[in-house]
Amino acid sequence: MDNLIFLIAGMAAVTYGPRLAPFLFLGDRKIPGRVDAFLKCIPAAAIGALIIPGVFNAIPEAPVAVLCGMAFTIIAGLWKGGVIVPVIGSVLVVYFILLL
Amino acid sequence: MTEMARKAVKAGIPIFIGYFPAAVAFGILAKGYDVSLLETFLFSAVVFAGASQFIALNLLVSGVGYMGIILTTLLVNFRHFLMSAYLSRRMGALAGKYKFLMAFGVTDEVFSVLSFTPGSLSKTFVFVLQVSAYTGWVSGTLAGYILGGFLPQVLTQSMGIALYSLLLAVLLPELKKSCRILLLTISSGILNTVLVKMAILPDGWTIIVCIVVIALAGAFFIEDELGDSVDG
Known part of the structure; x- marks a missing residue:
């Protein structure tokens, strides 16, 4: 394969640009309330689309194991909170189901 | 270690667990396509954007030109623009001159953890979180390239749930409220x-x-x- 450095540099530039631009142009500048409300809704909107429907295909061979793992996440997350136990626990749940 | 740093490490471990096996897969794939070790490392170290790196390898092998791949990368990664827009408001003046580094580390998972962390975010918290994500991605890439499929397959498969579990876990406390x-x-x-x-x-x-x-x-x-x- 020929020199990939140019490809990597180009990919890095078009990835970093959109990540950086808002920090340069938005920051703590005054913006209309409606725009601010829009920005505040971004996390909830983003996380829904990041999880669904991707999660159903997280492990294509074992959708049921994934559902059990996510159920564990919900129970552990609601009960104790935090992220370590829900995440590591869900991996273990899937692991044991796959071993069965 | 300060309280903030400890909290960030706790949030960073699940990201590491999610990124590492995915990056191992990237390293293995790149080696299979005869990409050099240095180039594979650079993909992960300077682009640092999971899905788009896999897509780039696929397109390369299918003979798509560099411009086509770069354009696809722009499209695939453009969602980070919206995530940065939110984070730049949240960080406000706090980002200061560190914004150039902070912007580099905006990934889906880092963004999600930061968004749903209550209260104000300190620079330490953001950087420790981003460094754990970055280390997971880059070290996984190198490990995959050099060691190949050294993790048991069932374990790698199981770790496929980690990032989804993380996203759900950061969301849960907010859902309760x-x-x-x-x-x-x-x-x-x-x-x-x-x-x-x-x-x-x-x-x-x-x-x-x-x-x-x-x-x-x-x-x-x-x-x-x-x-x-x-x-x-």
């Missing part, structure tokens, strides 16, 4: 499912459309309560 966030999240997931099934948008754009449509709806219909609870 507010039905409105639940409403936004679920509608966004449903909209995304429909868009993915329709298969008319390029990779990465279904998420962008969901964020814009759902956040606009949220801004017009339920702004006050949501603003309060997210800013906490």
Whole structure:
């Protein structure tokens, strides 16, 4: 394969640009309330689309194991909170189901 | 270690667990396609964007030109623009001269953890979180390239749930507090499912459309309560 450095540099530039631009142009500048409300809704909107429907295909061979793992996440997350136990626990749940 | 750093490490470990095996897969794939070790390392170290790196390898092998791959990368990664827009407001003046580094580390998972961390974010918290994500991705890439499939396959497979579990776990405390966030999240997931099934948008754009449509709806219909609870 020929020199990939140019490809990597180009990919890095078009990835970093959109990540950086808002920090340069938005920051703590005054913006209309409606725009601010829009920005505040971004996390909830983003996380829904990041999880669904991707999660159903997280492990294509074992959708049921994934559902059990996510159920564990919900129970552990609601009960104790935090992220370590829900995440590591869900991996273990899937692991044991796959071993069965 | 300060309290903030400890909290960030705790949040960073699940990201590491999610990124590492995915990066191992990237390293193995790149080696299989005869990409050099240095180039594989640079892909992960300077682009640092999971899905787009896999797509780039695929397109390379199918003979797509560099411009085509770069354009695809722009499309696939453009959702980070919206995530940075949120984070830049959240960090405000705090980002200061560190914004150039901070912007580099904006990934889906780092963004999600930061968004749903209550209270104000310190620089330490952001950097420790980003460094754990970055180390997971870069070290996984090198390990995959050099060692190949050294992790047991069942374990690698099981770790495929880690990032989804993380996203859900950071969201749960907010869901307990507010039905409105639940409403936004679920509608966004449903909209995304429909868009993915329709298969008319390029990779990465279904998420962008969901964020814009759902956040606009949220801004017009339920702004006050949501603003309060997210800013906490």
